[in-house]
Amino acid sequence: MDSVTHAPSTEVLRAIVEAAADGVVLCDADGAVVLVNAAAREMVPGDVISLLDRAREPGETYETALGDRLLRVRREIFGIVHQAWYLRDVTNETARADALRAERERTQFLVEAGRRLSASLNTRRCARATAELATGLLADAAMVVLPPGGLRRTAWLRSSDAGLEEGDIPVAHADQVPGLAEALAGFPPVPSRWLDPHQAPEWLLPAGFGPVGHLLVTPLPGNGVPAGALVLARREGGAGFDDETETLVRVFAARAGAAISAAVLYQEQSATNAILAGDLRPPPLPVVEGLELAGSLRSAQQTALIGGDFYDALPTPDGPLVTLGDVCGKGPRAAVLAGQVRHSLRALLLLERDPEQLMHLINKALLSSYTPRSHVTLVLAAIHPGEGVIDLAVAGHPAPLLLRADGAVEEVDARGTLLGAIKSGAISLRTASIELAPGDLLLLYSDGITEAFGGPTGREMYGSDRLKTALATCAGMPATAVVERLEQLNSDWLAGGVFDDRALLAIRRSR
């Protein structure tokens, strides 16, 4: 064998190259192919030279397709004068990486969907988030059709590159979109390939969308009832909905449906609560010659804690009957009970105006109520405006306070049993009749005022002594100002803490 001076012998090169696991194509300095190893021959049965991109610099890597295979090619300097092209089949590797990327994209999408969908308890915002999320990764246009609110029309929201649009359609028009009526009824989705996109009606898509290539209609499953449907459209010429996407859409639709139906339920409940709480809202107080009436009712902040404080001023031919009460418990039941008491009083007042008799009647009515624990505390004040005389009956409620024009504060000596509480029906009442001189003021309040927790420690009750002291500083002030001041002092005591209902009502004889 000759000695080697410039380059290894062909035999040595062949031995090295054949041993390599990668495909190797070796060229000499002029670019002529010197060697093609077995791995390269197997990878590229045909013309290997066409795969070699001579424009590449040594050290550079590129990928090139060969039929349904994908090859990664790297150009290197080999020895002193030769050039080597290393070939590797990366078809499977790339497919795995693509699958992983797609999986990550889907996971990311669902995470984002979860985040956005849980951010609202508003039906429209949830539907909007659903449509907007679905545009992009899932479709060119996404429409959420909400469950029909009434019998005739149903609302929709649509997101596409035309932006967000919304509107409504007659319920019967759902039949025009293949699969939509079934999806709205909660039937499982059918594969996209079964739906003829050319049947899509014009109203389904934004103006200028162009021909639809693929349609996918998926029900939005709610809590036991369908929460609407999601219609996805892709343009003609684009990729269809593959199995992975259809699965992803179903998972997404399940989340969106849960969010929308929770929002629908929440809004129905809030609406119910608002109606009930509306019945508790104090009515405007009447204007009475020679008297000033002023009231304040602060409800507990939480909707679920609709409280039971209420007040009313009911006109009678002899003068107004003022009432302030507190029903036991919280929430809708308390609101209903308070409404019952107010309406009972209004009706009873047509027959009876004496506070003591009214208390007995209401007590009997409450005891015969179907609702268990219909307990109520009540103050009734029958005002005779001419003489400034007020007949008072108090049942289970803090006694009203009397502020004299000179600043003296007295507790009215009236008390009585909580109404609706004692099964025998017997209640004991000690009524009072007081006379207001010009400048005197009678204050009715609920225990939410005196039982307000706050102060320096945050655990101290406001108490009736603080209320009396505060009231004593209000001599000479108009009734509205007195109520505002007492409410302000009490709020300061609470210092933003949680509070129960608080009611105040002042009756002042102005002259």
Next chain:
Amino acid sequence: METAPFLIEIENPEPDTTRLTLSGDFDYTTSADLAAMTPTLMTSALRVLEVDLTGVTFIDSSGLATLIHLYHAAEEHPAEMRFVGMTPYIAHLFEVTALDQVFNLPTSAA
């Protein structure tokens, strides 16, 4: 506002006597515990039900309603329900609601 936890302790000092010792805030959120327990307290041996409210820091109308319910349950059983301890705050509350004329209250606190 931080609330004191509501606790119910049950003892049987005598075979026919059950003593309930309540403590903490007895309100809308906690009164359901005692309400749920009421039927189970009415055992066939029960003749006297003692209720100690010394440790109760706050009662709202729901708490009062639950006590009234307990009182009615005892009356129907029949068993005698007595309050054996309470703070001036609760004594005042019973006075305002005139429940002092219904319930058996300890003479010292009333």
